[in-house]
Amino acid sequence: MDTLTHIINGFAVCLQPINLWYTFVGVFLGTIVGVLPGIGPSATIALLIPVTFGMNPTSALIMMAGVFYGTKYGGSTTAILIRTPGEAASVMTTLDGYEMARKGRAGAALAVSAIGSFIAGTIGVVALTIFALPLASMALKFGPAEYFTLMLFAMTAVASLTGKSPAKGLLATLLGLMISTIGIDLQSGQPRYTMGIAEFQDGVGFVVVVVGMFAVSEVLRGLVDIQRGTGAKLLPISGKLWLTREEWKRSVGPIWRGGVIGFIIGVLPGAGGTIASILSYTTEKRLSKHPEEFGHGAIEGVAGPEAANNADTAGALVPLLTLGVPGGGSTAVLLGAFIMYGIQPGPLLFQNRPDLVWGLVDSMYIGNVMLLILNLPLIGLFVKLLLIPIGILYPLIVSIAAIGAYGINGSVLDLYLILTFGVLGYIFDKVDIPVAPLVLSLVLGGMMEQSFRQAMTISGGNPKIFFNSAITMTLVVMSVISISLPFVLPRLKAMLKSEEE
Amino acid sequence: MTADRIILGVTLVLAALYFWATQQIPSLEIGDPLGPKAFPRLLGIGLLLTAALLAGEMWKARHEKPAPAEPGSMVHYLVVGGVAVWTWLYFYSFEPLGFIIATVLYLLGLTGYFNRGKWIANVSTAILFPVFTYLMFTKGLGVSLARGVLPF
Numbered sequence: 001m002d003t004l005t006h007i008i009n010g011f012a013v014c015l016q017p018i019n020l021w022y023t024f025v026g027v028f029l030g031t032i033v034g035v036l037p038g039i040g041p042s043a044t045i046a047l048l049i050p051v052t053f054g055m056n057p058t059s060a061l062i063m064m065a066g067v068f069y070g071t072k073y074g075g076s077t078t079a080i081l082i083r084t085p086g087e088a089a090s091v092m093t094t095l096d097g098y099e100m101a102r103k104g105r106a107g108a109a110l111a112v113s114a115i116g117s118f119i120a121g122t123i124g125v126v127a128l129t130i131f132a133l134p135l136a137s138m139a140l141k142f143g144p145a146e147y148f149t150l151m152l153f154a155m156t157a158v159a160s161l162t163g164k165s166p167a168k169g170l171l172a173t174l175l176g177l178m179i180s181t182i183g184i185d186l187q188s189g190q191p192r193y194t195m196g197i198a199e200f201q202d203g204v205g206f207v208v209v210v211v212g213m214f215a216v217s218e219v220l221r222g223l224v225d226i227q228r229g230t231g232a233k234l235l236p237i238s239g240k241l242w243l244t245r246e247e248w249k250r251s252v253g254p255i256w257r258g259g260v261i262g263f264i265i266g267v268l269p270g271a272g273g274t275i276a277s278i279l280s281y282t283t284e285k286r287l288s289k290h291p292e293e294f295g296h297g298a299i300e301g302v303a304g305p306e307a308a309n310n311a312d313t314a315g316a317l318v319p320l321l322t323l324g325v326p327g328g329g330s331t332a333v334l335l336g337a338f339i340m341y342g343i344q345p346g347p348l349l350f351q352n353r354p355d356l357v358w359g360l361v362d363s364m365y366i367g368n369v370m371l372l373i374l375n376l377p378l379i380g381l382f383v384k385l386l387l388i389p390i391g392i393l394y395p396l397i398v399s400i401a402a403i404g405a406y407g408i409n410g411s412v413l414d415l416y417l418i419l420t421f422g423v424l425g426y427i428f429d430k431v432d433i434p435v436a437p438l439v440l441s442l443v444l445g446g447m448m449e450q451s452f453r454q455a456m457t458i459s460g461g462n463p464k465i466f467f468n469s470a471i472t473m474t475l476v477v478m479s480v481i482s483i484s485l486p487f488v489l490p491r492l493k494a495m496l497k498s499e500e501e
Numbered sequence: 502m503t504a505d506r507i508i509l510g511v512t513l514v515l516a517a518l519y520f521w522a523t524q525q526i527p528s529l530e531i532g533d534p535l536g537p538k539a540f541p542r543l544l545g546i547g548l549l550l551t552a553a554l555l556a557g558e559m560w561k562a563r564h565e566k567p568a569p570a571e572p573g574s575m576v577h578y579l580v581v582g583g584v585a586v587w588t589w590l591y592f593y594s595f596e597p598l599g600f601i602i603a604t605v606l607y608l609l610g611l612t613g614y615f616n617r618g619k620w621i622a623n624v625s626t627a628i629l630f631p632v633f634t635y636l637m638f639t640k641g642l643g644v645s646l647a648r649g650v651l652p653f
Contacts, residue, residue, distance in 0.1 A: 051638075419589060431508060
């Protein structure tokens with residue numbers, strides 16, 4: 001009964017006019033950022049941190065979460081109308097969404113992705129509401145050794161699942177961890193790797209890394225595309241912004257299945273929205289009676305993936321809120337924002353600040369309703385954004401990034417850092433080193449080292465503590481599996497094949 | 502393939518540098534049995550393991566034909582290099598000139614090149630955007646931006 005009271009009190013928090021306003025600002029910004037190529041949720045949330053300083057943390061976090069799930073709605077618009085995913089997770093929508101638009105059914109494609117996003121987004125939030133508390137109470141038993149191995153598992157899963165090569169994912173993870181060791185060591189007071197630069201004593205802020213790697217590098221990529229003349233054409237919104245009875249009947253199943261797939265994938269570390277939408281797409285194609293229509297404007301191919309990548313955002317908040325350990329790049333940035341406000345997500349947060357947790361979760365129900373309105377009747381306004389010439393848009397993004405980076409400490413060094421990480425991010429993209437593992441491990445690095453040292457202090461320096469309990473053992477084994485699977489799996493397949501022959 | 506070889510080389514150099522820099526951290530091992538060096542050493546070992554994995558992946562892929570080079574790949578370097586230098590100049594002048602003037606110049610340069618010929622749109626964006634954002638952030642949101650040579 002206690003839980004129900006908390007959930008209802010959460011609505012009292014998020015229905016306060018000020019929080020309703022910030023929910024709206026968040027999802028509005030999210031839709032814009034989703035529609036616009038070149039800037040995504042991670043960079044936007046990082047850029048909002050200096051602006052929201054001094055705000056009530058609940059309102060600020062409600063707004064940032066709004067950006068996080070709002071971008072998924074906007075991302076599909078760009079995918080459908082110019083065959084460019086506004087967000088990485090909308091990549092599957094480009095396949096059938098753009099084909100529908102070419103056949104004059106852009107209205108239906110936009111409608112099904114907005115409605116599908118709404119239904120699945122709400123399924124996700126309901127599941128988040130149900131599963132959060134049991135998981136949080138389980139996590140209360142976690143000691144430093146459990147936390148260390150949990151973070152290890154999150155990192156190895158992200159390293160081996162994002163990108164093409166697990167070794168490069170691991171490299172990115174270690175780079176992030178190494179950057180996190182720069183600065184004064186809190187336990188001994190010793191400066192580490194500061195290279196004599198005073199600003200580095202506080203460490204390298206994750207905001208500059210995120211803004212550099214997600215915004216500046218994206219701009220560099222975009223400008224190269226302009227130079228090459230590989231831009232796509234914007235298709236008009238054609239047809240009614242609604243579904244025919246037939247289209248609706250074809251979409252209901254994919255939306256429900258997508259919602260469930262998305263939520264489960266979201267809870268697990270590593271996979272994320274892109275994999276959720278790919279999984280939903282292949283599932284629908286397999287279940288369909290007309291698999292040959294996929295890729296030529298099948299509405300199931302829009303409904304399923306869009307539902308999946310929206311439910312994924314709610315799922316991704318489960319480990320972040322209940323364990324305090326995010327399972328991907330964007331949620332890592334959200335964790336960074338929490339920490340900047342002096343709030344540590346995790347099981348204790350549910351006991352100490354139920355108003356914040358449930359205010360945030362409940363605001364997502366309202367945010368999803370707002371997003372449905374923004375992305376269905378008002379979508380025409382956002383599409384106008386796509387008329388901004390990208391030759392103007394991209395330079396503006398660099399200026400906005402500069403404001404955000406400079407705004408934190410008023411230091412020019414931070415500006416040079418976003419440029420450095422921007423160029424680095426561009427190179428990483430060219431040589432297939434994924435960026436998400438780096439951001440995740442950078443945000444988690446400090447916590448990981450702390451729990452490692454605490455665990456070792458408890459055990460008197462004996463590393464056996466990481467293999468002592470059932471929980472740590474399971475997590476260590478899962479970490480090893482997640483790293484070795486990409487190596488073992490192809491060999492296993494080959495062995496099975498040769499045995500069959 | 503060449504890119505992978507460079508990554509492997511850089512990883513090894515980085516591991517060596519990181520081990521060396523870890524050695525330089527002064528440590529007084531009082532009350533903290535592990536000290537500030539233990540975790541970094543673990544990371545250094547992790548980096549060496551990663552290098553081994555990288556080498557393994559390269560060995561596995563040794564028979565694969567390298568992907569044909571993208572046409573116009575020189576364009577990458579020129580555009581990225583040019584934009585990076587221009588952005589560096591922007592940041593270099595950020596404080597001396599102030600946010601507004603530096604941003605106007607930066608935007609004029611980039612939009613003039615990448616949105617060629619549409620100079621009315623370019624000039625009006627390059628002037629209105631910095632002025633508007635400056636006022637919004639400094640007066641409205643309380644974020645301080647470099648004032649530079651302008652009196653307000």
